[in-house]
Amino acid sequence: xxxxxxxAKPTVRAETTGRQIRHQDGLREPVESIFVALILAIIFRAxxxxxxxxxxxxxxxxxxxxxxxVCCSQCGVHFTVGASDELDRELQQILIARVRNATCxxxxxxxxxxxxPAFKGDRILVNKFPxxxxxxxxxxxxxxxxxxxxxxxxxxRLVGLPGETxxxxxxxxxxxLGEQGEFRILRKNDPSKQRVLQQLVxxxxxxxxxxxxxxxxxxxxxxxxxxxxxxxxxxxPDPAGWSREADQRTYSLAAGSELQWLRYQHLIPTSxxxxxxxxxxxxxxxxxxxxxxxxxxYNSTSGTPNSDPDDHQFWVGxxxxxxxxxxxxxxxxxxxxxxxxxxxxxxxxxRIDVPSGTATxxxxxxxxxxxxDREIELSKAAxxxxxxxxxxxxxxNVDDRVCLWIxxxxxxxxxAAEYLPPPDPSPQIADLVPVGIAASGLGVTVxxxxxxxxxxxxxxxxxxxxxxxxxxxxxxQISARDLNEQLTNPTEWARLYRxxxxxxxxxxxxxxxxxxxxxxxxxxxxSRLWPNSRDAVNRPAVKRSALLGKAFxxxxxxxxxxxxxxxxxxxxxxxxxxxxxxxxxxxxTFPFYPQFWRMHRIR
Numbered sequence: 230x231x232x233x234x235x236x237a238k239p240t241v242r243a244e245t246t247g248r249q250i251r252h253q254d255g256l257r258e259p260v261e262s263i264f265v266a267l268i269l270a271i272i273f274r275a276x277x278x279x280x281x282x283x284x285x286x287x288x289x290x291x292x293x294x295x296x297x298x299v300c301c302s303q304c305g306v307h308f309t310v311g312a313s314d315e316l317d318r319e320l321q322q323i324l325i326a327r328v329r330n331a332t333c334x335x336x337x338x339x340x341x342x343x344x345x346p347a348f349k350g351d352r353i354l355v356n357k358f359p360x361x362x363x364x365x366x367x368x369x370x371x372x373x374x375x376x377x378x379x380x381x382x383x384x385x386r387l388v389g390l391p392g393e394t395x396x397x398x399x400x401x402x403x404x405x406l407g408e409q410g411e412f413r414i415l416r417k418n419d420p421s422k423q424r425v426l427q428q429l430v431x432x433x434x435x436x437x438x439x440x441x442x443x444x445x446x447x448x449x450x451x452x453x454x455x456x457x458x459x460x461x462x463x464x465x466p467d468p469a470g471w472s473r474e475a476d477q478r479t480y481s482l483a484a485g486s487e488l489q490w491l492r493y494q495h496l497i498p499t500s501x502x503x504x505x506x507x508x509x510x511x512x513x514x515x516x517x518x519x520x521x522x523x524x525x526x527y528n529s530t531s532g533t534p535n536s537d538p539d540d541h542q543f544w545v546g547x548x549x550x551x552x553x554x555x556x557x558x559x560x561x562x563x564x565x566x567x568x569x570x571x572x573x574x575x576x577x578x579x580r581i582d583v584p585s586g587t588a589t590x591x592x593x594x595x596x597x598x599x600x601x602d603r604e605i606e607l608s609k610a611a612x613x614x615x616x617x618x619x620x621x622x623x624x625x626n627v628d629d630r631v632c633l634w635i636x637x638x639x640x641x642x643x644x645a646a647e648y649l650p651p652p653d654p655s656p657q658i659a660d661l662v663p664v665g666i667a668a669s670g671l672g673v674t675v676x677x678x679x680x681x682x683x684x685x686x687x688x689x690x691x692x693x694x695x696x697x698x699x700x701x702x703x704x705x706q707i708s709a710r711d712l713n714e715q716l717t718n719p720t721e722w723a724r725l726y727r728x729x730x731x732x733x734x735x736x737x738x739x740x741x742x743x744x745x746x747x748x749x750x751x752x753x754x755x756s757r758l759w760p761n762s763r764d765a766v767n768r769p770a771v772k773r774s775a776l777l778g779k780a781f782x783x784x785x786x787x788x789x790x791x792x793x794x795x796x797x798x799x800x801x802x803x804x805x806x807x808x809x810x811x812x813x814x815x816x817x818t819f820p821f822y823p824q825f826w827r828m829h830r831i832r
Contacts, residue, residue, distance in 0.1 A: 279357065279778065281372060281382065283350035284321050286311035287747035287754065288384060289527040290428065291370065291831065293786070294350040295321070296527070301333040302340050303503075304435040308333065308526045311752070312347040314533035324803040324811060326533045334429050334526030336437035337498050343532070346796065346815060348787035353384075353831065357778035365743070368417055370780040370831050373745070373771050377763055384780060385755050388415065389735075389744025391773075397757070398732035399654055400523070400545060400685035401628060402746070407737055416628040416647070420639055422832045423627055426748065427549050427681035430521055431493070434478050434677060440498055443511050447473065449480065449678060452492045452662070461518055462658045464492060471675075479676040482668055484560035488567065493664040493680060494518040518661040519716040520544045523685035528752050540751055542712035543704070544656045544722065546572035547683035549625040550664050555674040556617050559583055564670030566614065568633075570626040571663040574651045577626050578604065579633055583671060586615035590631055590642050595651045607631075608645035613638075627683045655723035686750050688733035689757050693768045701758065705730045733757060735769050742770035780831045788821030797821060 285294040295313040300306070310331040317323045328347075332339045355372045365371055365387055375381040389395040393404040396412050403412035417423040433449055441447065451470030454463050471480045471491045480491050501513035524541035548570050556566075566581045576593045588611070591604035612635050614620050623634040630647045633640040666675055692700030705712065707729045715722040735756070738744060747753025756769035790797030799815030 279355050280352060280784070281355055281384070281780075282352050283384065285313040285350070286527055286752060287749050288370070288386070289525075289749040289752075291386075291426065291748045292351050292353065292384065292780070292783070295347055296350070297328060297331070297342055297345045297347050299331050299333075299340070299342055299345065301336060301338060301435070303338040303439060304333060304336040304432075304437050306333055306335040306429075306432055306435045308335075308429070310342065310530050311527050312530075312533075313350075314535050315347060322804075324805045324814075327814070328530045328536075329532030330530065332526070332529040334524060334529060335432055335435055336440070338437065338503055339500060342530075344813065346790065346818065351783050351787075351827075352785035353780050354782045354784050355778040356781045359779050360776050365776065365779065367415065368422060371745070372777045372780060374775040374777065376765065376771060376775065377759060377761075379775070382777065383745075385745035385747050385753070387743055388746050389738055389756070391738050391740045391742055393744070394735065394737045395744045395756075395769075396732055396734045397686050397688040400543060400547070400683075400687075402686050414629050416630055419832075420625075420630075420632045423625065423632070423683075424549070424623070424634075425832050426684055427625075427627075428684070429526065430495075430548070430680040430682050432679050434679070436478065437498065439506055440502065440512060441475075443506050444515075445498065445502070445512050446494075446496060446516070448496050449473075449491055449493055451480075452490050454490075461494065461661050464490075464662050477676070478678075479674050480678075481674045482671065484558050484564070484670055484672040486561075486669060488565070488667045488669040490665050490667045491675065492662050492666075493678075494662055495521050517717040520656055520660055520719055520722060521546075521548065521663065521682060522713075522716065523682070523687075523751065525749065525751060527749060535752075537709075539713065540709055542709040542716075543685055543687070544660070544716075544719075544726075545682045545685050546656065546660065546663075547625075547627040548572070548663060549623060549627065549681040549683075550666075551621075551623045551677070551679040551681070552666065552675050553677040554614075554620045554622050555676070556583065556614070556620070556671055557674065558672030559616055559670065560672070561670045565668065566671060566673070567665075567667040568622065568624045569665040569667070570624060570631075571657075571659045571665075572626055573654055573657055573660065576602065576659065577631050579624060579631070581612055581614050583614055583616065586612045588612045588614075588633065588640060588642075590633075590646060592648065607648065608642040610640045610642050612640055621677075655727065656719040657723075658719055660719055661717075684748055684750060686746060687757075688731060690733040690735065691758050691760065691768065693736060693761065702731065702733070704733070736767050738770055739767065741773040742767060743773070743776075744769055745771055782830055783828055786824040786827040788823055790818045790821045792820060 283292045283294045296309045297312050299308055312328050315327055317325055329343050330339050331342045369387045371387055372382055372384050375383045388402050392406050396403040402415045405412045451467040452464040453467035455465040457465040470489045471482050473480055496516040505513045522541045523543045523545050530536050562584055564583045568579045570577045574595050578591050580589045589609050590607045594603045594605055597603045621636050625632045629650055688704040690702050744756045746755045761768040797818035800817040800819050803811040803814045803816045
């Protein structure tokens with residue numbers, strides 16, 4: 230064999246071996262890549278982030294469980310109602326009942342939603358990283374292992390921190406360190422988080438037009454302080470005041486020297502009123518203003534085992550006013566805009582001197598005589614309202630703090646905006662006319678009036694030594710109907726509540742324990758109400774070791790069906806026990822498009 234031939238063999242073997250190596254690598258590389266990707270995914274899921282689906286409505290309206298989307302056939306307001314009670318509690322798969330009716334939280338019209346589709350809850354991302362290296366913050370929305378069943382994950386909002394004693398009273402949460410000292414109200418440090426938790430009271434852009442056409446009064450009316458037979462808290466109709474453009478839903482005032490008021494009254498129609506209008510008649514009876522309560526549209530259903538649409542008897546004084554203010558004329562150096570929220574014995578006001586833009590925050594004097602509006606100044610701040618222009622304004626009196634936003638910018642009143650409540654926190658006659666807008670020296674139009682309320686945390690609890698729910702204590706030892714009947718009479722409502730109510734106070738939390746509650750307080754099984762079959766020393770507590778992570782993003786709300794008259798086409802229907810299909814009640818539809826507008830950070 231020649232040297233060149235001899236030398237050629239290793240070259241061929243080398244080339245053949247090289248091709249074999251490349252062939253082996255070609256199979257191994259994707260396998261290794263998939264394996265590495267799986268390992269990274271497992272690590273990412275274990276330590277960084279994980280997706281969860283919300284099954285029930287305990288965190289509504291922040292996070293939606295299984296629900297129905299409803300558009301009110303009378304006022305046009307869009308709202309959601311819970312439908313998780315339609316399915317079995319354990320697996321949330323088998324249909325046991327169907328939501329039949331839902332009541333609009335805006336106009337209180339009850340409609341049949343039996344055939345409306347039900348959608349699965351929000352899909353969210355939970356960030357595990359923050360709790361691996363740091364401690365949770367108050368008001369975080371967190372996922373944790375349910376103390377009674379560690380195999381089940383729960384999602385709630387963090388309220389009580391280690392070492393604190395938690396108290397719930399008159400809708401607010403309080404805490405103190407240990408068992409001594411004063412309780413302090415638990416505010417949201419970030420007022421923007423407070424804003425996203427507000428719930429609908431009345432959207433004036435969606436009025437009950439059919440009722441109004443039959444003589445039902447508007448909720449927003451021009452009123453003047455004057456004693457007349459029809460006066461409420463000495464507020465009487467003012468025919469010379471603000472004028473209404475009913476179709477545009479705006480209210481206008483010409484520039485004048487006197488301060489003139491536009492005020493809200495909570496005028497709630499009943500089912501009898503709606504039935505009368507449906508028959509072409511006038512409403513059943515002209516309404517009387519009532520107190521604003523913790524009515525929750527998400528819970529306003531009937532047809533399922535836990536339905537209770539009348540469960541809304543608690544007065545809520547923490548309100549938020551939103552409006553678009555269009556100033557067309559400024560007449561004189563004393564032109565002013567006034568915003569007012571009433572809560573009990575006090576009127577909280579912001580007076581804006583329009584020529585200078587200076588806002589003065591005040592509240593009325595608790596010791597002033599009847600009808601005396603003497604004001605106590607809390608703070609002053611500069612605002613952008615300095616003349617002609619359109620301004621989007623929000624005024625909130627929530628958790629013993631007044632906040633003002635103009636064009637979504639928080640006006641810096643500082644700590645002076647945080648106040649101590651009056652000695653008597655009960656509702657007064659003034660709470661029947663709880664919100665007002667006034668102006669003098671201004672040609673102004675007000676529109677897009679939206680009134681909201683804060684979450685009302687119910688003072689419910691289960692005794693610490695109760696293994697089940699036999700030790701359940703409600704906030705009041707009186708029926709919801711008895712309290713509801715007094716909502717037009719604040720004095721009597723306050724008496725009943727004072728005599729029959731209780732605060733809920735819980736044992737101090739240990740150094741590794743937390744207290745949690747749901748945003749849908751009437752329908753949340755949380756630290757207030759857990760049983761204690763595990764025989765824990767502190768029944769309401771969630772251990773630090775049970776925390777899984779912080780909910781931070783809704784990445785997939787349910788898709789919106791389209792085609793087939795907006796219903797899509799059923800791919801699968803619901804089933805009952807025994808396994809039988811329910812006609813015309815799909816569990817999965819197609820096609821659909823995403824709700825991009827509900828994909829957002831969770832606050």
